[in-house]
Amino acid sequence: MSQFLEKVDNDIHAYFVHHDRAEEKLPMHQHTKHQLSYVEGGVAFLNTLEKSYFLPARHFLWIPAGVKHNVTSRTSVKMVHNVYIPTSLFPAEHVLSQNGGIYPVTNLLMEMIYYTEQWNGEIAKQDREQFEFLNVFKNVVLDVAKIPFPLVLPTTDNEGLREVLKYIHLNIDQPLYLNEVAKRFGYSSRSLSRLFKKHMDTSFLQYVKLTRIVRGMEKLLKTDQSISEIAYSCGYNSLSSFSFTFHQVAHMSPAEFRKQNL
Template sequence: MLTDNDFRTAMGLIATLPHIDEHDRSVFVMHEKSEKLIPFHKHTKGQLSYVEGGIAYITIDNRTYVVPARHFFWIPQGMEHILEIGHSATVLHSLYFYAYDDDSDLFYGRLGIYPASELLIQMIRYTEIWDEKHVTEKDENFEFLIALKKILPKTHKQPLPIILPATHNKQMQRITSYLEWNIGEKHTLANVSARFGLSERSMSRLFKSDMDISFLQYLKTLRIIKAIELLLNTDKPINEIADDVGYSSISAFSDTFHEFTQSRPSDLRKSSKTSRNSGMSRS
């Protein structure tokens, strides 16, 4: 007969969701190759998840946040979200923290995606000793988890701006789908507006009013997201990826990529492979 722990191990994170909030002063630890899609859900705990070896997507209020390998995200308590895993090799290391002290820093009250420091990565990996367990102040080394939570706002100040808004406007959906499926073309506000029978002013207003983003910023964000996917999911040379997402200059591509991710394309690919290899060596 299967125990509760056996069942959670077999079924993964979706089956575990109801158990995460059972103890309001605990930290629940979960390390796994996660399901492809975890539908809308929320927790009474704050969620820290480190993405290893692939890519993840968080959707909240019609906005999709992209989390590359060797980055982590923090989701505040009570925030409903969808979590999607974009690569079969992705391992998600998650800690669900008690929330009674979240008002001690603004960090804990906002969604954020951050590059993971080497210190944080090693601390998260250490928590594998508690996999699929609630850890409380009665457990040995609980102070380690307290320290881990407390260093987050001190060592990770600026969240990454890799956010792509969605739309329910049919006209905007046609425009954004066109951009996505033709991302390698040299789009301008003028030629895209003309294609859809709009003036440049009307196109600009549509993006701002419907998705609260400029046409140019949306296009740049879409290009970088597609580039991240290609870097992590393929072995294409970086110059080919730059061309595939619409950049004729490798330096312009690298600079824009750094603006969004705080790393260079080659660094992200290298760190992802390092992350996967270290994960394989531990398994």
């Protein structure tokens, strides 16, 4: 891992392009350049120390320089396309310089990402044509990264709370009530609520809701199950309640999400 990161950071003023599944193999790490990654095929997550970002199809993930992260996938991935951008070539005042996120890939940006497949490694000023292409690529990214994909799951390093989160994920198809989950782990309802608020800045109910929707999105993209079957497998007792909550979070219906991403 250290050798790969040394190559990425070798010249702080050069772009670095990398195409394969290497990102999946890396544990938590950071680098001195901004990173754009496009995962071709499969469903992936961008994990930072504080949050987990769900990455649907036709979206790219953005990781600002210096942010510890890794990318994981629960499905087979065809290819991960990475472009590392020097901070010296990026406007410091832009929101992307500070915040990671998930953004939609336009047709133009997708074609540009695929065009970079012919390169691997460092691209500096002396590589004039490639360097100028990547300058244009960077400007397109700045233009399209307006509204991030809204689904972000907070995470925590609190060991007790991490066990609760694991239980939620493993039992997301079952009814999950605050008082019952709290009792299972030796908390009162009030103390568990305080833990969620203190360490994750969200409520127990909101976390469960987001987790159910993330699981629903995964199933919409990974399976041929009907939307009704997916709703029940994610812990909803009706298709209407799943569809209503899904639209609240994703600003589109489950059917629209499946159609758009497939």
